[in-house]
Amino acid sequence: MTPIAPKEDARLVAETLAGSEAAFATLVERHQDRLFGLIRHYVRGQAEVEDVVQEAFLKAFSKLNTYQSRSSFSTWLQRIAVNTALDLHKRRGRSPVQTVEDPEATGGPLDPTAQGSLPPPDKGLESAELREITQSVLEKVPEVFRNVLVLREFEELSYLEIAELLDVSIGTVESRLSRARSRFREALLELHPELHRELSGPNPAAPRKRRRLGSGKGPAKATKAKRNKNKGLRDEESK
Amino acid sequence: MTQPIDFGSSCEAVRALLERYHDDELPQSLAAPLRGHLLDCGDCRGRLGELQNQRGWMAPSEAFAAPAGFAQNVARLAFSGAGAAADEPEFDESSLEGEPAPVFDLMPFVLGVASVAAAGLLALSIALGLSAHRTGGAELLAEPLPEVLRELETLNGAAPEEADEATTEQRIQPR
DSSP states (O other): OOOOOHHHHHHHHHHHHTTOHHHHHHHHHHHHHHHHHHHTTTSOSHHHHHHHHHHHHHHHHHTGGGOOTTSOHHHHHHHHHHHHHHHHHHHTTOOOOOOSSOTTOOSSOOOTTTTOOOOOOOTTSOHHHHHHHHHHHHTTSOHHHHHHHHHHHTSOOOHHHHHHHHTOOHHHHHHHHHHHHHHHHHHHHHHOTHHHHHHTOOOTTSOHHHHHTSSSOOTHHHHHHHHHHHHHHHHHHHO | OOOOOOOTTOHHHHHHHHHHHHTTOSOHHHHHHHHHHHHHOHHHHHHHHHHHHHHHTOOOOOOOOOOTTHHHHHHHHHHTTHHHHHHHHHOOGGGGSSSOOOSSOOHHHHHHHHHHHHHHHHHHHHHHHHHHHHHHHHHHHHSOHHHHHHHHHHHHTOOHHHHHHHHHHHHHSOO
């Protein structure tokens, strides 16, 4: 992924507004990977991702004259893309789970570990299988929480970046994230109750597949590497 | 100079900050003493381990690369007016704000319901008016006023004629 320089973006925006199609194509080229990476967490399948990203770029183009350089072009674009994906969910009636609790009712962060222990995923668990589990669990998490969780855990954005992207305060990000983790944990244990039991000893009645969900270390190291890489990109961007 | 924070045995304070620590969002001035507490406290270390375990369950979905020529295609669409077309039917200013846009505009629906309700109310009021008119007319025709007065006077023990005259006088007397 090419490091994104805000000054270059500002120049390309100005050229696009002056009527340069090539400048807009360059802008799209510079940001398309980031948007493809982001939107895959919101919709399924390459075709759908492509549609949403294209629609987001077209919306951005039509509103380009309203873009102000208060926030970075990248953040502005990501906000449009996320909202486009969420709008798509609503249009299709696949509206995300609505939360009944007030997401801003803070009262201090929750303790996501309070519901009991959770083992790490088994090393032998295939990555495709783990992805499937993650997706099915995330679908159970109300959208308002899932949104911050995805931005934090997958896109590895800082609290500040998430706050800018969602146009909320850092405190709100923190409290939503805490609740999101609790909900994720609840949903995971609800879908895979064997994870509870495994901690209190092996269950002979457990199906074989369940054993594969057992103990071991997860993909945390891989994500750590990505986090460091992204951090480098962000540092470069802020320069 | 600020005093270094010592979490000591305050597990409660540590746990309130544990997620921020886990997300690498704590300033060094808080992260360092918290780390010190974690070295001594197995319970809090366990809580941190839980958060790490949970992160292990979050595997991002498969990445897709933009197809070749995607950028040029989008730019061509944008400059051919598709950008504005995409904007018109669905795009709302709120897509640029924090919260997602509403799915559809409620105004036509609200106006439709309001006009149907207004027509219904009008029909109902006309129907009630006609019905009230019929009832009132029937009552007036059924019993002429002098008859009623005569009956009243009879009940009071006076002659009907006197009562009739008296009421007529009362009626024509100027106020």
